[in-house]
Structures are given as structure tokens and as C-alpha cells.
Amino acid sequence: MIGTTITELIIEEQRRFASATGDFTSLINDVVIACKAIGSAVRYGKLSDADVLGSADTENVQGETQKKLDVISNELFLRRNEFTGHVAAMASEEMDSIYHLPHQYPRGKYLLLFDPLDGSTNTDVNGALGTIFSILRRPEGATGEPDEAEFLQSGVNQVCAGYALYGPSTMMVLTTGFGVNGFTLDPRIGEFVLSHPRITVPQDTSEFAINAAYTRLWEAPIKRYIDECLAGKEGPRGRDFNMRWAGAMIADVHRVLSRGGIFLYPIDSKLRAKGSAGKLRLMYEANPMSFIVEQAGGVASTGLQRILEIPPESLHQRCPVVMGSSNEVERVVAYHREAA
Numbered sequence: 348m349i350g351t352t353i354t355e356l357i358i359e360e361q362r363r364f365a366s367a368t369g370d371f372t373s374l375i376n377d378v379v380i381a382c383k384a385i386g387s388a389v390r391y392g393k394l395s396d397a398d399v400l401g402s403a404d405t406e407n408v409q410g411e412t413q414k415k416l417d418v419i420s421n422e423l424f425l426r427r428n429e430f431t432g433h434v435a436a437m438a439s440e441e442m443d444s445i446y447h448l449p450h451q452y453p454r455g456k457y458l459l460l461f462d463p464l465d466g467s468t469n470t471d472v473n474g475a476l477g478t479i480f481s482i483l484r485r486p487e488g489a490t491g492e493p494d495e496a497e498f499l500q501s502g503v504n505q506v507c508a509g510y511a512l513y514g515p516s517t518m519m520v521l522t523t524g525f526g527v528n529g530f531t532l533d534p535r536i537g538e539f540v541l542s543h544p545r546i547t548v549p550q551d552t553s554e555f556a557i558n559a560a561y562t563r564l565w566e567a568p569i570k571r572y573i574d575e576c577l578a579g580k581e582g583p584r585g586r587d588f589n590m591r592w593a594g595a596m597i598a599d600v601h602r603v604l605s606r607g608g609i610f611l612y613p614i615d616s617k618l619r620a621k622g623s624a625g626k627l628r629l630m631y632e633a634n635p636m637s638f639i640v641e642q643a644g645g646v647a648s649t650g651l652q653r654i655l656e657i658p659p660e661s662l663h664q665r666c667p668v669v670m671g672s673s674n675e676v677e678r679v680v681a682y683h684r685e686a687a
């Protein structure tokens with residue numbers, strides 16, 4: 348008995364729409380294959396003669412030194428999805444501008460955005476890392492070759508968001524707007540099988556995730572929230588808190604989805620001085636993860652507004668991120684309002 352695969356679940360959801368053509372299901376399948384291939388490269392990288400875990404001699408648009416796996420993962424996503432006729436173009440953290448399909452391939456109705464290897468510095472230390480993807484539809488009436496403007500849609504327009512987590516087990520977690528389901532890769536059959544149906548985030552938590560090395564740079568609402576957590580039982584929260592920081596957003600947010608928690612990557616004085624709105628990227632990190640967290644009953648905010656409602660102005664723009672257990676995120680939002 349194999350259990351429910353991603354394809355079966357997506358087909359079940361597709362049947363809700365009489366007009367569905369199967370394109371969407373097939374696109375998800377192509378994304379799943381790309382994630383399986385990336386997972387394999389991550390898992391066996393050091394053993395392969397290509398030694399894919401080293402650093403490439405290149406930088407990405409973010410100015411970050413790319414790992415060979417960053418480049419390989421990006422290539423895998425492009426190759427798997429460029430010829431199928433389901434997407435009209437793609438956008439990646441690893442590419443300055445949108446990716447136009449080779450002219451001989453048909454254009455589809457979807458736009459695929461992805462961070463092919465989030466947390467790639469964890470490859471050096473055998474830490475967890477993953478792939479994040481987001482699917483938008485082309486704007487109504489759009490024809491011909493897409494341009495970047497077509498991608499600049501708020502997160503509420505996503506038709507699908509998901510991530511692959513390359514940890515002790517390889518998992519995929521995704522939503523198409525009807526809740527969140529988790530699948531575990533069964534290496535015996537090479538399929539992702541439903542293992543965590545209808546994931547929901549507990550409303551309360553005593554566990555926060557933030558990089559405390561930046562404490563001196565935080566703005567007042569964040570400092571207040573974390574200080575109160577650190578004050579523990581004797582402090583205003585009346586209970587002790589725990590802290591975790593995985594160095595990969597997917598790993599931290601997956602833990603939040605699994606047992607509750609609050610993940611924070613706020614803006615700080617150093618980022619502000621650089622004119623940056625945050626560290627994490629809106630289109631292919633914050634938006635897909637926010638869609639998933641909200642579909643699981645959590646809250647995803649910048650501290651000042653719902654992430655999914657941010658009107659994008661550029662493909663690689665960044666934003667502050669506070670997401671997870673609703674009662675804790677709402678408290679951080681309240682502190683921002685009071686400070687304002």
C-alpha cells in the first residue's frame with residue numbers, strides 16, 4: 348500500500364474546478380521532480396566526483412557567493428520546467444532578471460518563482476536546507492513574452508506555494524489554498540507520500556526563532572518582545588521561553604508549522620542603513636512561506652502589515668518577516684502599533 352502521493356492529492360483538488368485542464372497538476376509534478384533531484388544532489392554531494400558542495404566562483408544578484416549547489420539547483424529547476432508548456436517564464440533568487448524560455452518551447456499560463464536552495468551555507472555543515480517555490484497565474488489577458496511586471500503580483504494572488512526540506516528525511520509541504528499538507532519522500536519508491544495531512548499551527552507558543560547576534564541592531568518593538576520572552580517566568584509573560592535558530596528559514600518555519608513557534612527576521616538599523624527593507628526576499632521566500640503559514644492558521648506580518656498584501660515593486664525586494672503562532676505574532680504587531 349503506497350499511500351496518498353502529491354499527484355493524487357493535487358488531482359483531488361483539481362477536480363474541484365470543472366475547467367481544470369491538468370496543466371497545474373503537471374506543473375506541480377515537474378516542481379516535485381526538480382526537488383527530488385536537488386535533494387539527491389544535496390544528500391550525496393560530497394560523494395559525487397563533482398564535489399558539488401564547494402563554492403562556485405560566482406555571486407548572485409544578492410551579492411552572495413554562490414555554492415556550486417546553488418547553481419546546480421537553479422539549473423535543475425530551469426531544465427525541468429522550461430519545456431513543458433506550463434509556465435510562461437520563471438524567476439529565481441539566483442538570477443538577476445526573469446528567465447525567458449528558449450524560443451522553441453510553448454508558453455503556459457503560470458509564472459514560477461523559486462529560491463532553489465535556501466540556507467545553502469548549511470551544506471558545509473550538513474545542516475537542513477531546502478527549496479521554496481511560488482506559483483502565480485499570468486495576469487488576465489497577458490499574451491506574448493512575459494516581462495518582469497507580470498511577476499509583480501501581491502502574495503494573495505499565489506495559486507500554490509510550497510517547499511522541500513532536505514533534512515533527516517526529505518519532505519515537501521505545500522498549499523493550493525485548501526489547507527497545508529506535508530509529504531515525506533519514501534526512497535523505496537521514490538515518491539512523496541502524505542505523512543502530515545492538514546497541518547495547523549498552534550495559536551500559542553513558548554518558542555521563538557531569531558538571530559540574537561543582531562540584538563543591538565533591533566528596533567524597539569522587536570527588542571521589547573524578545574526581552575519579555577527572555578525575562579521568563581519572573582517577567583511580564585509569566586512563563587519561560589525557548590529559542591531555536593536553524594540558519595535556514597525553511598527549517599525554522601517547518602518547526603513552527605510542526606509544533607508552533609514564532610520566526611522573526613526583522614529589519615534592523617544595519618539593514619536600514621543599507622537602504623534595505625529586510626534580509627528575506629518577498630517574492631520567493633516571504634510570500635510562499637506566508638501563504639503556507641496563513642493556510643495553516645498562523646499569521647505572517649512585517650510587524651506593520653500582512654506580508655501577502657505587500658504590493659511588489661521589484662523582483663528581488665526584501666521585507667521584514669514575523670510569522671507563526673497567531674497569538675504571538677499579533678502581540679509583536681501590537682507592539683509595532685504602540686511604538687508607531
Ligand code: P6P
Nearest residue numbers: 465466467558594595596597627
Ligand atoms: P543569518 C538563508 O541565507 C536565509 O536567507 C534564511 O533561510 C535564513 O533564515 C536566514 O537567511 C539566516 O540569516 O543572518 O542568520 O545568517
